[in-house]
Amino acid sequence: MVALARLLVxxxxxxxxxYVCLSFYSRAVRRSKLEAEWDETRGPGNRESFVKTGLREYDGSLRRKLILGVYVVPTIAVGLLIYFTNFA
Known part of the structure; x- marks a missing residue:
């Protein structure tokens, strides 16, 4: 039981x-793409407001939520591995 608790922690x-590293990386990539897009088109408003608006949209996007798969996929994989090793 102690080994399981240690594994979980x-x-x-x-x-x-x-998760934190992926989140920061993904946000930085999105920021650089928004800055490059504004540089190409000289979009409406100033650069900072354009990037800030784009990042606000990114925060509610599906891609941001998919990063949570970092928790789900390995947990399911380890659970299946333990199940098949002990009970199948």
Missing amino acids: IGFVVLTII
């Missing part, structure tokens, strides 16, 4: 670090 910490 360490796994949660590792997955959280991966």
Whole structure:
């Protein structure tokens, strides 16, 4: 039981670090794409407001929510591995 608790705690910490890194990376990539888009078209308003509006839209997007799969996929994989190793 202690081994399972240790696995869960360490796994949660590792997955959280991966999630934070992916989240920052994805947001930085989106920011650079918005800046490049504004530079090409010299869009409406100033650059900062254009990027801020684009990032606000990104925060509610499906891509942002898919990053939460970092928690779901490995948890299901480890659960299936444990199940098949012990019961199948």
